Amino acid sequence: MTSMALWAIFAVALLFDHVSSNTINDDSELTELKSVITKLSDRLSHFEGHIGDLSTSMQAQNENLNVTIARLSTRIEEKIDHAVDSLSTSICDPDPCLNNGKCLPVRNNIGKNGYECICTAGFWGINCQLDRCEAAPCLNNGKCLPGKNNLGQDVYECECTAPFWGDRCQLDRCEAAPCLNNGKCLPGRNDLGQVVYECECTSRFSGDVCQIYSGHDIGRSLTGHCPGQGLFVFNEDNKDETKEIVISQYVDHMKCWWYISNTLDTGHLELSFNNFKSENADYLQIFKGSSTSSPQLHHLYGSLGAKKITWTDSFVSIYWKTDHSVNNYSPMTGYLRYRP
Numbered sequence: 001m002t003s004m005a006l007w008a009i010f011a012v013a014l015l016f017d018h019v020s021s022n023t024i025n026d027d028s029e030l031t032e033l034k035s036v037i038t039k040l041s042d043r044l045s046h047f048e049g050h051i052g053d054l055s056t057s058m059q060a061q062n063e064n065l066n067v068t069i070a071r072l073s074t075r076i077e078e079k080i081d082h083a084v085d086s087l088s089t090s091i092c093d094p095d096p097c098l099n100n101g102k103c104l105p106v107r108n109n110i111g112k113n114g115y116e117c118i119c120t121a122g123f124w125g126i127n128c129q130l131d132r133c134e135a136a137p138c139l140n141n142g143k144c145l146p147g148k149n150n151l152g153q154d155v156y157e158c159e160c161t162a163p164f165w166g167d168r169c170q171l172d173r174c175e176a177a178p179c180l181n182n183g184k185c186l187p188g189r190n191d192l193g194q195v196v197y198e199c200e201c202t203s204r205f206s207g208d209v210c211q212i213y214s215g216h217d218i219g220r221s222l223t224g225h226c227p228g229q230g231l232f233v234f235n236e237d238n239k240d241e242t243k244e245i246v247i248s249q250y251v252d253h254m255k256c257w258w259y260i261s262n263t264l265d266t267g268h269l270e271l272s273f274n275n276f277k278s279e280n281a282d283y284l285q286i287f288k289g290s291s292t293s294s295p296q297l298h299h300l301y302g303s304l305g306a307k308k309i310t311w312t313d314s315f316v317s318i319y320w321k322t323d324h325s326v327n328n329y330s331p332m333t334g335y336l337r338y339r340p
Helices: 003-021 027-091
Strands: 102-107 113-118 143-148 154-159 184-189 195-200 230-234 242-247 255-262 268-277 283-287 296-300 303-311 315-321 332-339
Touching (some): 242 255, 296 303
Parallel strands (some): 230 255
Antiparallel strands (some): 102 113, 184 195, 242 332, 255 315, 268 303, 268 332, 283 296
16 A cells, blocks of 8 residues: 555544544634645545556556567467477488388477388388388298288288298198099189189099099098098909908097999999907998988997998998997908909
């Protein structure tokens, strides 16, 4: 509070005290009191005017201060932009990114300035200095094609020559011998350009992997429990041979298949055992066809001793099966012969 304000308050207090504690006796005292009041009123008016001038001055100063702050903020932003531009020029000049990579100034999470290279297809590394295909990742004369994945990362793809396939053309479609029964594997490509193979089957065989013999599917996977499984064909050249049906190891969960074809126009086939012996739950079946859903010709199980069975059908399958509880039974061998 200013001294003028204090004086005015003090004068009013004195006047109030004088009026309250004294009686006005004559006109001279009244005149004097009026004079004091007039002077006090003049002082107060002058004080109010001074306060108004002071308020106007402070408002003007405040406005000037706001303008100054705004100008200073603008100049600071300009300085920062100029510094960033200078930093961008210095970080990427000279350009550290190789192989037409694009340099971008960046600031890491601790505020340190740096750069990032956006590499063109086929190149990668901090400065795009590495070539995805430079190490020749594609094998067997495969062609390396650089590109980008869905995440924008640099990758490569191998365009393989037949019969190879895989991420690096490291796999051979025909190496696993997919064609059965002496079929020939022929590599190639499908309509989508994918490396595939095709089986060229020998006479009487058909199917994708030559698994069909004269209309019978013999393409099931065979276990190692029974040697000599698969297809055997009696013809003029081998009609005097004996085909052995060998159950060399009597164990749990056996499933063995032999497919027998007779291409001779006359005679029949004969299967004989010197001593057939199995658990009652284990058995040997002969089907007129290539599966257990085909018509059954014979069903052998138990202790039969010497046993002989015959059939005249041109194609049969022999199926041996054991359950999960095998006792100490000896291996068996059946002898299959052509009889005129």
